[in-house]
Amino acid sequence: MSAPESESDAAGLMESLFPGARLIVAANRAPYRLVSGVHGESHWERPAGGLTAALDPLMQRFGGVWVAAQSGDGQELDVPPEDPTYQVEVLGVPAETYRAYYNGYSNGGLWPLCHNLVERAHFRPSDWHSYRQVNHMFATQIARVARTEDVVFLHDYQLALVPGYLRSLGHTGPIAHFWHIPWPPTVVLRLLPERRLLLQGLLEADWLGFQTEDSVDSFASAARKELGARILRDADGVRLLYEGRLTQVAAVPISIDTERIEEIARDPLTEGRIHKLRSRLGLHDSALMLGVDRLDYTKGIPARLDGFARLLARYPSLHGRVRFVQIGVPTRTEIQDYRRLASAVRRRVAEINRRFRTPGWLPVRLVERNLRLDQLVALYRLADVAVVSSLYDGLNLVAKEYVAARVDGGGALCLSETAGAYHELRDAFPLSPLSPERIAEGLARAIFATEEERERRMERLRAAVAANTIHTWLGRVLRGLRSAAPQLSGENATPV
Numbered sequence: 292m293s294a295p296e297s298e299s300d301a302a303g304l305m306e307s308l309f310p311g312a313r314l315i316v317a318a319n320r321a322p323y324r325l326v327s328g329v330h331g332e333s334h335w336e337r338p339a340g341g342l343t344a345a346l347d348p349l350m351q352r353f354g355g356v357w358v359a360a361q362s363g364d365g366q367e368l369d370v371p372p373e374d375p376t377y378q379v380e381v382l383g384v385p386a387e388t389y390r391a392y393y394n395g396y397s398n399g400g401l402w403p404l405c406h407n408l409v410e411r412a413h414f415r416p417s418d419w420h421s422y423r424q425v426n427h428m429f430a431t432q433i434a435r436v437a438r439t440e441d442v443v444f445l446h447d448y449q450l451a452l453v454p455g456y457l458r459s460l461g462h463t464g465p466i467a468h469f470w471h472i473p474w475p476p477t478v479v480l481r482l483l484p485e486r487r488l489l490l491q492g493l494l495e496a497d498w499l500g501f502q503t504e505d506s507v508d509s510f511a512s513a514a515r516k517e518l519g520a521r522i523l524r525d526a527d528g529v530r531l532l533y534e535g536r537l538t539q540v541a542a543v544p545i546s547i548d549t550e551r552i553e554e555i556a557r558d559p560l561t562e563g564r565i566h567k568l569r570s571r572l573g574l575h576d577s578a579l580m581l582g583v584d585r586l587d588y589t590k591g592i593p594a595r596l597d598g599f600a601r602l603l604a605r606y607p608s609l610h611g612r613v614r615f616v617q618i619g620v621p622t623r624t625e626i627q628d629y630r631r632l633a634s635a636v637r638r639r640v641a642e643i644n645r646r647f648r649t650p651g652w653l654p655v656r657l658v659e660r661n662l663r664l665d666q667l668v669a670l671y672r673l674a675d676v677a678v679v680s681s682l683y684d685g686l687n688l689v690a691k692e693y694v695a696a697r698v699d700g701g702g703a704l705c706l707s708e709t710a711g712a713y714h715e716l717r718d719a720f721p722l723s724p725l726s727p728e729r730i731a732e733g734l735a736r737a738i739f740a741t742e743e744e745r746e747r748r749m750e751r752l753r754a755a756v757a758a759n760t761i762h763t764w765l766g767r768v769l770r771g772l773r774s775a776a777p778q779l780s781g782e783n784a785t786p787v
């Protein structure tokens with residue numbers, strides 16, 4: 292069977308491969324949060340970040356349960372709030388434990404290490420203790436909710452020990468785990484004191500997914516070097532044999548709900564929003580360059596702004612003719628590195644504006660809040676150039692969203708060569724993210740490209756995004772999991 296093209300194909304595939312199964316997703320972050328105000332009133336919040344944005348449409352289509360965690364009290368929610376189709380069970384974790392698991396081990400240790408920013412990573416034994424505790428809480432809750440025939444689908448670096456804990460709690464059903472961020476090269480992984488335990492935990496899953504072949508190769512090589520796992524290659528790809536258990540490992544880049552974004556982009560309401568935004572941003576005869584990121588040091592925002600400043604310095608003809616809007620969503624603000632980054636970005640913006648502004652023209656605008664998808668899509672439609680210059684990025688779904696939103700065939704994408712999405716989106720204008728000079732060159736190429744070149748590139752980018760939607764992705768995950776679980780014998784596979 293070929294890859295599913297639409298959500299109904301993916302739903303049919305789920306039913307035929309796993310009859311009667313529910314999807315039990317677990318990820319640290321819940322896709323919705325009900326927040327109580329000081330006067331007892333409450334409102335819904337949607338977090339920023341590719342993981343929740345990508346998986347929420349799937350859960351809306353398939354139903355099931357999403358297990359997440361937060362500091363303090365737990366919550367049980369029926370979501371989406373306007374028309375509930377699935378449940379969110381948020382584990383309440385004591386504040387100190389959550390801080391050590393989330394700010395400490397996950398985001399102060401694994402996150403920078405996996406993005407190869409080794410000097411930022413620290414691994415404290417007390418953080419590790421909390422990481423284990425919270426992973427165990429997740430496993431206990433999933434074991435309570437999931438029946439053997441259900442599909443348990445775990446996500447990301449915060450939950451590496453959950454597959455192992457689930458097995459030790461007696462869960463025998465199929466487990467898939469998707470690692471959304473890069474898997475580091477073995478020499479970098481060696482800086483992680485608990486690497487063997489993490490590898491062992493992950494290898495209790497039946498199917499492990501990564502965004503790129505590089506990550507698959509690094510993971511397989513780490514499993515072999517650190518644990519002595521055997522690497523088996525066959526027509527189905529790579530399988531790892533460790534202590535009698537086989538785990539299928541695959542590169543399956545995640546995607547977005549393309550149909551939904553195109554629908555919003557074509558909605559007449561979007562035209563109205565574009566019109567308003569154009570006048571609010573003063574874009575009457577100037578071009579718009581756009582960055583959309585969480586304020587994370589992996590996203591390369593300071594060098595990007597420096598690159599924009601160099602572009603202005605080199606091309607005075609652009610003064611008054613181009614504006615840069617950076618959406619910078621506050622994130623992980625309890626961690627000092629993140630607060631420092633946010634200050635550095637604000638400083639850069641102020642410096643550039645001081646240096647280049649003229650009456651009636653402010654070159655850069657920083658918007659420090661999360662936008663709704665319909666607002667983002669209007670901005671994407673308006674942006675002549677979208678700039679993604681991550682130092683490292685598992686994938687980067689903003690790049691795909693921008694392309695999907697360009698139903699008019701216009702726009703240009705500048706994309707870092709070190710973002711996972713670059714493998715699929717080779718027709719973007721490439722950016723070398725560390726060097727402001729190179730970034731300025733990349734931006735100039737995009738903004739001065741002929742209309743034909745921009746259209747040709749965008750047409751190919753749109754074809755690439757259409758070829759792998761979030762439903763195609765889920766289809767590949769389900770097929771991989773079906774072939775991997777229940778345990779295969781390892782016959783027909785060639786050890787290397």
Ligand code: G6P
Pocket residue numbers: 319320338339340341342343447448471472622623
């Ligand atoms: C990245 C990670 C996700 C995470 C998201 C937002 O996309 O891969 O696991 O949820 O960032 O970060 P946060 O810490 O706010 O959940």
